[in-house]
Amino acid sequence: MTEIRNPASPPQKKSSVRGEAKAKTLTERIMNGIFFVCGILAAVSVVFISLYMIFSGGPAILKIGFREFLLGDVWNPSNNEFGILPMILASILATVVSVLIAVPIGVLVAVFLSHIAPKKLASLVRPMVDLLSGIPSVVYGLLGAILIVPLIFRLQEAFSMPTGGCLLSAIIVLVIMILPTIISVSETALRAVPKSYYEASLGLGGSKIQSIFKVVVPAAKSGIVAGMVLGTGRAIGETMAVMMVAGNAVILPELLKPVRLLTVSIPFEWAYSSGLHREALFGIGLVLFIFIMIINFALNGILKRGVKNT
Amino acid sequence: MSADIRRNGIAGAGAGTEPKSAPEASLPVSQPLKASVTSLMKKKKRPMDILLYGLIYFFSAAILAMVLYFIIYILWQGLPMLTWEFLSTAPNPLEDTIGILPAIINTVYIILLSVLISVPLGVGGAVYLNEYAKNKVLIRIIEFTTETLAGIPSIIFGVFGYVFFCTTLNLKVSLLSGALTLTLMVLPTIVRTMQEALKAVPKSYREGAAGLGATKWHTIRTILLPSAMPGLITAIILAIGRIVGESAALILVSGGSAVYMPRGNLFEQFMGSGATLSVELYRYAYSRGLNDVGFGIAAVLLIIVLLLNFTTRFISRRLEKKKQ
Numbered sequence: 001m002t003e004i005r006n007p008a009s010p011p012q013k014k015s016s017v018r019g020e021a022k023a024k025t026l027t028e029r030i031m032n033g034i035f036f037v038c039g040i041l042a043a044v045s046v047v048f049i050s051l052y053m054i055f056s057g058g059p060a061i062l063k064i065g066f067r068e069f070l071l072g073d074v075w076n077p078s079n080n081e082f083g084i085l086p087m088i089l090a091s092i093l094a095t096v097v098s099v100l101i102a103v104p105i106g107v108l109v110a111v112f113l114s115h116i117a118p119k120k121l122a123s124l125v126r127p128m129v130d131l132l133s134g135i136p137s138v139v140y141g142l143l144g145a146i147l148i149v150p151l152i153f154r155l156q157e158a159f160s161m162p163t164g165g166c167l168l169s170a171i172i173v174l175v176i177m178i179l180p181t182i183i184s185v186s187e188t189a190l191r192a193v194p195k196s197y198y199e200a201s202l203g204l205g206g207s208k209i210q211s212i213f214k215v216v217v218p219a220a221k222s223g224i225v226a227g228m229v230l231g232t233g234r235a236i237g238e239t240m241a242v243m244m245v246a247g248n249a250v251i252l253p254e255l256l257k258p259v260r261l262l263t264v265s266i267p268f269e270w271a272y273s274s275g276l277h278r279e280a281l282f283g284i285g286l287v288l289f290i291f292i293m294i295i296n297f298a299l300n301g302i303l304k305r306g307v308k309n310t
Numbered sequence: 311m312s313a314d315i316r317r318n319g320i321a322g323a324g325a326g327t328e329p330k331s332a333p334e335a336s337l338p339v340s341q342p343l344k345a346s347v348t349s350l351m352k353k354k355k356r357p358m359d360i361l362l363y364g365l366i367y368f369f370s371a372a373i374l375a376m377v378l379y380f381i382i383y384i385l386w387q388g389l390p391m392l393t394w395e396f397l398s399t400a401p402n403p404l405e406d407t408i409g410i411l412p413a414i415i416n417t418v419y420i421i422l423l424s425v426l427i428s429v430p431l432g433v434g435g436a437v438y439l440n441e442y443a444k445n446k447v448l449i450r451i452i453e454f455t456t457e458t459l460a461g462i463p464s465i466i467f468g469v470f471g472y473v474f475f476c477t478t479l480n481l482k483v484s485l486l487s488g489a490l491t492l493t494l495m496v497l498p499t500i501v502r503t504m505q506e507a508l509k510a511v512p513k514s515y516r517e518g519a520a521g522l523g524a525t526k527w528h529t530i531r532t533i534l535l536p537s538a539m540p541g542l543i544t545a546i547i548l549a550i551g552r553i554v555g556e557s558a559a560l561i562l563v564s565g566g567s568a569v570y571m572p573r574g575n576l577f578e579q580f581m582g583s584g585a586t587l588s589v590e591l592y593r594y595a596y597s598r599g600l601n602d603v604g605f606g607i608a609a610v611l612l613i614i615v616l617l618l619n620f621t622t623r624f625i626s627r628r629l630e631k632k633k634q
Contacts, residue, residue, distance in 0.1 A: 031527040035442050038434025042501065043455040045494050047469045049462065056473045105369050108362075112370040123369065125622065126378040134615045135380070136555030139608045143380060146601060154318055179373065209359040214486070237463020240588075241556040244596050259410045263465045285469040288544045289462075296461045300454060 030157030050289075054187040056156065057286025060279035069283060075250040075260075077115035084284060086252050090259040090290075094167060094242070095235040100175035103228050105175075106182030107217065113183070114190040115198070117210050133180035140242030143171040149245055151254070160256050167259045173241050185230060189223020190216060222302055229299045236291055239263040262288050318449050381612065388609025391602055397610075400571050408594075408603055410610070412568040416485060416584040419572070420564070421488030421553050423580065424496065425546055431493065432500025433542065437530055439501070440508040460498035468559030476563055483583045485572075486565030492556060496549040502546060507541020508534060540625050547625075551618045554611060557588040567593055587611055 061069050064082045072083020107131070113122045148169050157163040193216045201211035217224070239261075247258020248268060260268070266281050273281055399409030435452075443449050471491030472483075481487045511534055519529040535542070565583030568590050572579035585593060587607055595604025 028525050028527055035434050035438040039438030039452055041431055042459050043452055046455040046458050052473050108366045108369045112366045126373055128374055133378055133618055134551055136588050136611050138557045138588045142595050142604045142608055162440050180316050207359050209362050233461045239465045266465050267558055289466050296458050
């Protein structure tokens with residue numbers, strides 16, 4: 001290559017051209033190496049995070065005892081009792097219920113954006129949904145504490161002890177927080193369904209709604225499920241917003257009673273924890289990490305199957 | 311758009327389903343022909359359709375109204391708090407005044423540090439995936455782990471950052487530890503955005519450069535990266551959005567309060583602990599119960615988020631225009 005370029009460039013000694021070429025291959029090699037390191041950085045960090053989570057969380061779980069830790073229902077660090085069953089149940093319950101509420105709403109709004117709204121209206125609503133996902137979680141926590149918790153307080157007065165933050169307020173905040181994810185992923189999935197499906201259904205005499213819900217939505221199923229799983233991941237990992245609205249008492253979850261989610265314990269007790277207590281918090285981190293990894297692998301499997309189907 | 315296609319293309323075939331193409335006036339004509347024909351001309355009212363339409367419009371309107379309500383409510387509550395004193399001083403417990411200047415400075419430092427560290431790494435990763443990597447298995451591993459990294463919640467990053475950066479690397483609870491932790495969190499966003507941008511650079515550019523005798527690195531430096539510039543800017547803005555909003559991880563790795571101004575030279579300031587705006591919001595609103603201060607900070611955060619959103623929208627709109 002350098003040979004060909006040579007005549008055009010100002011007269012130079014031949015050796016310098018060769019030297020230049022050599023220097024070039026050297027920079028090429030160095031850059032190749034640097035880019036390779038950047039490339040594998042994500043993989044290396046995931047391995048590091050996994051190892052560190054296991055090695056920092058594992059010992060506490062072994063010390064406390066597998067069963068006592070995962071199935072114990074008393075969390076009393078000052079008395080060396082570390083049972084996280086109430087938190088696990090609260091986390092699972094809050095996540096599952098909020099996803100079950102958010103998915104139908106999210107799919108309906110996604111249908112609105114992809115098939116029903118005029119183009120201009122859709123391009124007005126979409127930025128609003130994006131904005132919803134850009135609002136920091138502490139701001140959601142503040143809004144939840146000011147707007148939602150007082151409403152729930154009245155509900156509690158009618159049914160049980162009024163305590164303020166509870167499982168229900170956590171669920172409401174989580175629904176709002178995972179909606180943008182579900183809407184945007186579902187909308188992408190709905191748009192990816194070939195137009196001909198929809199048109200064929202209309203041509204066969206199906207109404208607009210029938211064509212959307214009986215043809216387009218089933219065809220976009222894998223994308224919608226992927227959005228659902230992503231939403232699940234966000235919900236189970238959410239920390240600050242639920243901490244500010246959930247009441248944070250470690251008791252077995254009930255809808256109108258305060259709950260403590262898994263994630264919340266870590267920052268909540270971080271500042272004054274030490275020794276086995278701090279290690280137990282690492283243990284909670286490990287349990288959470290395992291949940292997240294299961295969700296990630298499920299997501300990967302769904303996405304792969306979706307690619308195969310299309 | 312789909313409605314247009316229907317009206318022009320299939321409206322004739324699907325007359326029975328088109329709500330507006332079967333006006334009431336045509337009913338008398340079809341009445342003598344009995345039910346089977348009537349159903350073709352008259353719109354059959356499906357209760358399910360009406361219900362679903364109602365739900366779709368209701369929830370879409372509800373979300374729109376909710377977002378607008380949130381914005382207006384936060385600004386309404388927060389903007390009155392934003393006096394010059396609030397923005398430009400440190401909290402003073404003796405005179406019982408509250409200021410968020412230390413938090414603002416900490417936020418700026420953390421943004422600068424994380425962007426400076428994460429952008430080169432993320433861009434390099436994207437370039438490797440797009441231009442260098444040939445091993446399919448390796449590409450799949452990198453892409454899977456990037457997705458995994460994106461799915462890990464921030465509190466896990468906080469625990470990892472505390473154990474790895476603060477303890478193992480002995481960086482202490484500091485802004486630098488926070489920036490390094492955030493680097494891992496925003497890395498997937500930068501890699502993915504840059505990958506998209508690099509994919510959008512036409513193949514002919516690369517072939518043209520190769521034909522002129524340019525080496526790979528030369529092509530990347532002089533052609534690919536400049537062409538992918540808008541993507542790079544978008545990636546940086548997305549990263550800043552994430553950094554500004556982050557709180558759970560930073561409480562663990564870079565400190566839970568911003569009462570004092572950062573002290574010493576720049577390096578000492580980076581090695582000091584301190585809370586960013588989001589963490590300060592949490593501390594004031596939750597730990598101290600000062601909701602008005604919380605709303606003041608929330609208004610600042612919201613304005614930043616709005617500005618970032620407008621900028622990305624502006625860039626992508628200009629890109630679309632260029633394409634046309």
